[in-house]
Amino acid sequence: MTQGYRDHAAEIRDDFTRDQHWEKLTQEEHAIWRFLFERQARILRDRAVPAFIDGLSGLGIAADGVPEFERLSDVLEKTTGWRIVCVPGLVPDDVFFRHLSERRFPSTSFIRTREQLDYLQEPDVFHDIYGHVPLLMNPVFADYMQAYGQAGLRADARHCLHNLARLYWYTVEFGLIATDDGLRIYGSGIASSKGESIYALEDRRPNRLGFDLRRVMRTRYRIDDFQETYFVIRSFEELFEETAQDFQPIYDEMASAGDYGPGDVLPEDRLYQPNPPGAEAA
Template sequence: MSSAILSETDKDHPCHYLRDQGFADYTPEDHATWAALARRQRAVLRGRICDSFLEGLDALGISDEGIPDFRVMNARLRATTGWEVVAVPGLVPDITFFTLLAERKFPAGYWIRKPEQIDYIEEPDIFHDVFGHVPLIMQQVYADYLEAYGKAGLVAARQGTLHRLARLYWYTVEFGLARTEQGLRIVGAGIASSPSETVFSLESESPNRVGFDLGRVMRTNYRIDDFQETYFVLDSPDAWPALDLEELIPLWRELDRQGDLAPADLLESDMILHRGDGGYHAAKRDAA
């Protein structure tokens, strides 16, 4: 299916981007950087991340001892959900990304940040991609959601609606929250791999926290330069949205008529779980 939906040339075909992880090439410093990141993040995630994430970490052998070997992880992933992690040199084109997801392959950078970048890097590295994203792929409903997302992305590329899918990914896979019996918990990889946003997303008075609605999310712009002004909250950690193309395509057309929303906007129709005071972003604007 994917080969028939690729772009007009083959430049975006996944074969041009896949690499060997080169596990033997990691230095002791690389493994030490991973270990420091993983220890810190496991500690801050305790009581804040959904249980299925921690279960996935343990089941995959993703520890704080050093960088995981994709070969070991993939044997466990394939046996559980039929997925595998594939190494790529960095960000890949949209069509490549969607094609890989549609084939149940998750692209992950194989390089790791330098020790001086331990608190922040601009481009996702192996820690973000593997520690943040891969544990939940052991959850069948999430694994199926990612595959459906990839297939929807290939269609969206033809429909001119890739921005809708980008927003959906951002507010679920990267920065999603979910309700549990114990309270709100993190399900997004962008939060799960960031100690500062882990705390901010759940405990700050600044951001809005709004019940998830598919159309609402796909109308909403997001921030790439700072903490989010709004977080969308799934009904549960396994309540990933169904992506039925027969429903998505007319929804995209309807959203084009409604117009976009700013990251901090709230609507009367929103299920507002927490109305943020906007203090964090207001203070930064005042200081600029």
């Protein structure tokens, strides 16, 4: 059981939501948000996809402190029909998918400590709100997230979640997108990480492969280090069109197909070169 569950178990609703209690956040917690925001703002200026930067601006997510979920939700709902719901930590798969399928994004409310600035095991409010929520202002990506939630409910009933989890990991969490100005970040796990924001785009070690749905679903991933492989989409429209379907035929195919390792490169893979090194922010 996570710390969040222990502290707030009495107030958790049946759908695993609870109140944010923004007014109880401390000056230190707001200061940590400010430090993380300002650090990532410098790093992502020329590394994040423009839609991410536009989403931050449109939502008014800034360095002054942890945002109030209700205020963000009011803006989101008017733009793409999404709202943010506060949850105490990681929630069961079916609960998570249900929220997404109904255009609700589950976010934790706790923030990492200063000892965890560069790594923590479970998502915190900076990862969830700064990393995920800005792209929910983009209509196509917002539709993709809802479609993923609907696919998750079907996959849960068919016991195929391991394949679908890889799709989320390599897109929503660790996705790259090709633009006229080079590769850009859209995955929240990269966007909320100082080190991986630079590594994913500019280091020569990881593979950067063209997105292919079946390839993604067969590829294992790392949870304990920077990724060995990133998949590159060409547009959010491509991502939505590739995934807005019933995956059952693909799951049937996957059942008799082997997995690929996190660092495998196949002869048919489309390879992208890293971006030229940019300025590393402190």
